[in-house]
Amino acid sequence: MRHKNKLKKLGRPRAHRKALLRNQLISFFKKGRIKTTLVKAKETRKLVERLITLAKEDNQASRRQVFRVLQDKEVSKKLFEEIAPKFKDRSSGYTRILKLGKRIGDGAEEAVLQLIEV
Numbered sequence: 719m720r721h722k723n724k725l726k727k728l729g730r731p732r733a734h735r736k737a738l739l740r741n742q743l744i745s746f747f748k749k750g751r752i753k754t755t756l757v758k759a760k761e762t763r764k765l766v767e768r769l770i771t772l773a774k775e776d777n778q779a780s781r782r783q784v785f786r787v788l789q790d791k792e793v794s795k796k797l798f799e800e801i802a803p804k805f806k807d808r809s810s811g812y813t814r815i816l817k818l819g820k821r822i823g824d825g826a827e828e829a830v831l832q833l834i835e836v
Contacts, residue, residue, distance in 0.1 A: 726761050739765060740789065747793045747801065751832035759815050759831040766831070770812045773802035801833070 728735050742762045746752045754762070769787060772780045776798055785794045805812050811834065818828040 726757055728758065728761065740787070743769070743788060744790050744793050746831060747788075747797055751830055753818070753828065753830050755821075756815070756817065756827040756829040759829040763813050763815060763831055766813055767810060769797065770802055770805060771810070773797045774806060776802070 728738065730738065738758075739762060742752060742754065742758065743765055746762065746766060752759075752762070765787070769784055772784055781794065781798065784797060785791070788794050788797075813831055814834055816830045816832070818830060820826065821828050
């Protein structure tokens with residue numbers, strides 16, 4: 719049964735899935751947008767929203783929690799100094815997903831995950 723299991727497995731073992739999502743997060747925060755499949759975009763959005771909400775409250779504990787997920791000092795610094803202050807007066811909904819259609823090779827639904835410009 720899948721009761722209260724909210725995580726999509728993405729067809730990967732736990733360590734691979736964790737690394738994939740971390741890489742997606744780092745790329746997203748560096749560039750402000752990523753192009754990926756729709757399912758991966760939805761899973762990445764959950765983490766992005768959580769990290770931006772944490773980064774809005776700039777203290778030592780939230781910095782440590784964000785760094786524990788990202789494990790990249792420059793991206794964490796950018797999140798706290800550039801991205802989070804833009805969303806100080808917004809409670810949620812920092813990103814949007816734009817569907818692009820099906821990929822030619824395997825028919826996977828593609829999407830762009832991007833920050834909402836405030």
